[in-house]
Amino acid sequence: MSAPIVRVAGLHKSFGSLEVLKGVDMQINAGEVIVVFGRSGSGKSTFLRCINFLEEPTQGTIEVAGRSIAAGIPTRFRRKQVQHLRRTCGMVFQQFNLFPHMSVLDNVMEAPRRISTQSAKQVRDHAMSLLADVGLADKAAEYPIRLSGGQQQRVAIARALAMRPQVMLFDEPTSALDPELIHEVLAVMRNLAQDHSTTMIVVTHEMGFAREVATRMCFFHEGRIHEQCEPEQMFDGSRLPETQRFLDAVM
C-alpha cells in the first residue's frame, strides 16, 4: 500500500478561548472519498479549512502529497509552502465564491493562467474540457450572476479542478442550493469520485450520496472524530449512541 496522500496528525484549532478542534488524526489514501458529517458547530468546516491553511492550525501537522507543514508558524512566514499545498488541494465552498467580475471561462482559467507553467492554449483547452465535464461548456462566456446556483457551483468545481489538484475539499457544496438543483451538483461530484484519480473530502449531509460514493464516513462531534467506518456499517443501525442519534435525526 502506498503512503497516504493526506495525513492530519494531532490537529488542534482554537479561536481565542474556544477550542473547536481537540485533536483530529486522519490518514487518507489516494482515491479515497471521505464524507465528514456532524452537528453544526462540531468543527467540520474548521477541519477542512485547516487542511489548506485557510485557518491557521493551533497545533498539529498537515501533510499533503508528501509535503508536511507543522502548526505554529504563521502562514505569512512560509507563504510559498502554503501556496504550494493549496495548489494540490482544490476547495469548493458552500457559497460558491465565484469571481463576479469575470466570465465563467475566466473564473476557471484565472489561477492556472497566473500560476501554472502551461501555455495559454493549454490552459484554455483544459478549462473548456472541465466546463464540458460539468456540463457548462455553453456558458463559458456568461457571467456568474446569470447562472443558477447549481450551475455556479459546478463552475466552482471546474475552477478548483483547473489547478489539477490531487485532493478536493468540499464544504457543504449543496446546502446553499434549492432542492431541485442539488442533484446536478452531486452528479458532477459522483463522476469525479468514480474517476478514482482525485481524493475527496466532502462535508455533507446528503446521506444518499455518502452511501453511494464514500469509501469512509467520519462523524465529527465536539471537535473530534467521534466515529468513522465504511458507509455500509454506518447505516447498519449499530453505531455509538451519539452517532446513531444524529443519523436518526437526519435520515
Add this chain to the structure above:
Amino acid sequence: MPVAPTDEAVPHQRHGLAQSLELYSLKVPFRIKVAAVWLVICGLLLAGFLKSGFDIAWMGDHAFAIAKAVWVTIAFSIIAISLAVGLALLGAQGRVSRNPIAYGISGFYTSFFRGTPLIVQLFLWYLALPQLALGLLPQQYATWFIWPAQVAGIVGIAFNYGAYMTEIFRSGIEAVPHGQAEAAAALGMSPGQQMRRIILPQATRIVIPATGNEFIAMMKDTALIGLLGTTLLWADPFRMAQLSGKADFRNLEALIAAALVYWGLTAVFSFFQRKLEERMSKGYVRQVKDAS
C-alpha cells in the same frame, strides 16, 4: 405629498382664497414649482446686482478670458487626481495590512492630512519643505524640493485628497466579501495576486461614486493654488478674476464670472458622474441580454 382637503372629505367647509390657491397648486408639477423658485432667486440676485451698478458690458469683455482659464483647473485636477489615486491605492493597502510598518505609515498619513487644513498643507509644501530641505540636505539636492507654486499646489492637493480617498478605497476593499479573497487563496494565488486580480477590480466598482465626488471637490479646491502665487500662464479662473477685477475695480463682476465658471464645470462633471453611476449599477444586475 400633502393632500389638500377635498369637497368629499370636508363637506361643510367653504372655499377660502388660500384653499383655492392650494387646490390650484396641486395641479402644478413639483419640478415646475422648483424651477420657479430658482428663477425667482436668480431674478432677485440679478436685480440686486443691477441696482448696485453691476457692469454687464465689462463682464462681457472679460468673461471669456476668465472662462478660458478653466483649462488650468482641468489640467491641475487631472494631474492631482491621478497622483491622489496612486497615493490612496498605497494608503489603502497599508490600512488593510497586518504589517505594523505599513499600517502605521498609512495611519499617520491619513491622520495628518485629514486633520490639518488644506491651505496650511499647501503652504507647507511651498514654503516649509524648502526650508526643511535646505536645513537637511546639501545645496544641490535641497533645490530639488524648491518647487514652483503650481507643483507645490498640485502635490499638496494630491496628498490631501489621497488621504481622504485612502479611507474610501479602504472601505471599498473591505466591502468585497471575504469569500472572494479566500477562494483566490484556496487556488494558491499569492496575496498580491488576490489583491490585484480579485479584490481591487471589485472594489473599484464600489468606490467610483465616492471618488467622483472627491474629483469634483478637488476641482474647486485647485482655486487655492493661486494663493501660493502664480504666473499669468498658469492663472486659473479665480486668479484671472482677481487680476482683472482688481485692476478695474470690478471685483463683483469678475468674481461672479469665476464662480459661474466653476459652477458650470462641476455641473458638467456631476452629470457625467451620474451617468457613470447608472452604468456601473447595471453591470451587476441580473438581466437578460437584449434579443437584438
